Amino acid sequence: MGKVWAIAVNTFREAVRNRILYILLIFAIVLLLFSGAVRELTFSAQDKVIKSLGLGAISIFGLLIAVFVGIGLVYNELDKKTIYTIVSKPIDRWQFILGKYFGLLLTIYVNIAIMALFFYFALYWQTYTSEAALDRAYAALPAGESLSWLSYLGFLGMAVLKSSAQAVKTFFFMPGAVTADLPPVVLMTALELAIITAFAVLYSSFSTPTLSAILTVFTFVIGRTNEDIIRYTWVIERNGLDSTMDVVKYHGAQCVAHVAPNLKIFFSNTAYQALSDPPVQYDRWMAYGVVYALAYSGMILVLAVLVFRRRNFK
């Protein structure tokens, strides 16, 4: 495992030098921090809108990082011929693939962690600097006295400290009232991206970056619409499998739905329920998601190792 870890750390170091990563991260953080401005655009359901925008941003930017950083992982090694120096060392190819995968996953998770922290911070910041909080600050003053600029700075400073503390607590699964149901949603997003990253590594092991990007995005789309593909087969079946084309379409769609990942597991029972009031318990679904993500990404990685083992570097 030491070799896998060494490659993973190197992959992580290489990824954090990628400018695309920083552009995406900065864009995501700006979006998350300014999600508070959305409050002004809606007259009710502010919290729900802000949370769904924030969670959506974390998922989308996580996906973009997985695609844009992951697709060139193996290809770049081949293109720059650095693979020769690696394979000439006592490192198996499976160790190389696993190292690349965990390196990329580490990169994505660090980014998700940063985005989640900023998101939680933004949510708490809005609470601690709300009109109600300001009212309380005024109420604490002696009668007739107004809030000086120094006191106001102190109020803001306290808000920063409290928001940061709450964000860190939430990150470690000790959420307060504002972020009560959000950590499981972020966790499920991370699990979903583990599968997508495995696919990015698989595609990168045998194709070009452009093709890998297209295939990874396609896999994501199919994964997210997996259950609709099954519903489509029901429609075909209900209309009758009369022609050969219908039979082909039916079995083809059934095959895709059974083989492609079902990414709905990771969002349908978390985000909805986290944002609904009253929220619903979903522990069982989380356990299911963890097992599914481990099994599926493990399977794809084994496939990637198989493909990569047969690859000729000449």
Place this chain on the structure above:
Amino acid sequence: MKRRIAALLILILTILLLGSMVYWLQDRQISRIQYARPLRDQLSLPEPATAKILALGYDNLVASVLWLRVIQVFGAKLHHIRENPRELAAIENLFNVVTELDPRFIEAYKFGNFILGDEGDDQEAALRLLDRGIVKNYRRTYIIPYEAVFVTLMSLKDYDRARFYVNLAMKAPDCPEYVGRMLYYIEAEKGNYEIALERWIREDIENFVENDRNMITVARNQVGNIVTQWHTSLIEQAMDRYFAIHQDYPARVEQLEAENLFGSVRQVDGMRLVQLLDMARTLCAEGKVTVEQAVARLLETVDKGGAILESPRAPRNLDNEMYLLRHPLPPPQQGKPEIVEPRNGRVYTESDLFAIRRRIEEFHTQHERYPASLRELPGMQPAAAEKLATADAVGYPWLYDPRTGKIWSYNFPEL
């Protein structure tokens, strides 16, 4: 050479001809463009089921973005909605898409009901949206069926449907008690005065026993109102009969009696009822009689028959009820609830909520469950030394979810 020139000329002519045609078509189209963009152009969306597939799982995100969009469009354009009824279909689809993407977006159902029903004057469209919400949030929240109650009751005057929605709302765990009282109102509106009266008498006694100050006032006023409504309807019916005979209305009530137009009716001795109600409250509070027994005894004041003026009580009854109508009876004990400024109300409510939440947590620690009702909390019981507020500062009862132990105020939901 000549052929090349001819070919060039033909090409130029063709370009000019096609160009002129395109220009004419473009100009025709441009002349049709209105300064304001039609709403349906801005709100055109696929069918809800298709939109759900296209959202690729970012359902909440897309629903929120569409929600922001509809608010902006409403502010800018939708005030013309009644002048453009064709736009309603697009708006209905928009809300269908938002709620299909996020079926638990309660605000979307409420706002959709407002736009389609109140602004668009299409109550059936509003009910279609609310019905979808009720199905998707069955027994989750009372809010959507409660919205439907108002549409059916106030706009459509469809009391049977209203009763159906109240019953649905009452099945939700977060349903506050006042929602059930809509049934009494519905019964009265339907002309089932005796049922409505029985319910309000029961409310009056029960709330007296539980020392709910606000509800004591409400129930007592409603007893008076129901009696007044009941007698007014009797007089109106008699007046209609009089009009059918004389093509004119009577100058005095006695004229109705003289022609025996009241027929055989049921009526209430209002004064006696009020006196007995005061007595019944005390007896029930002392535990000497049950609420059931008290209600049954009080309903005996409903006269079982006879013409309204044949009874010696009749003229006095009418006067009593008119008095009750003009002078609602004050609550017998603590006086009216305190009237508070909104800003102070918020502070008081927050403080009350803090105390109750602490009690709920203590209860949870002791019993390893949340109280099934707030009345289970020690401070909510009539005999408690340290009393907790039973309503927020504005007088609305608390909203409480026994599954999660969450409590919040209707008027200050952000607290």
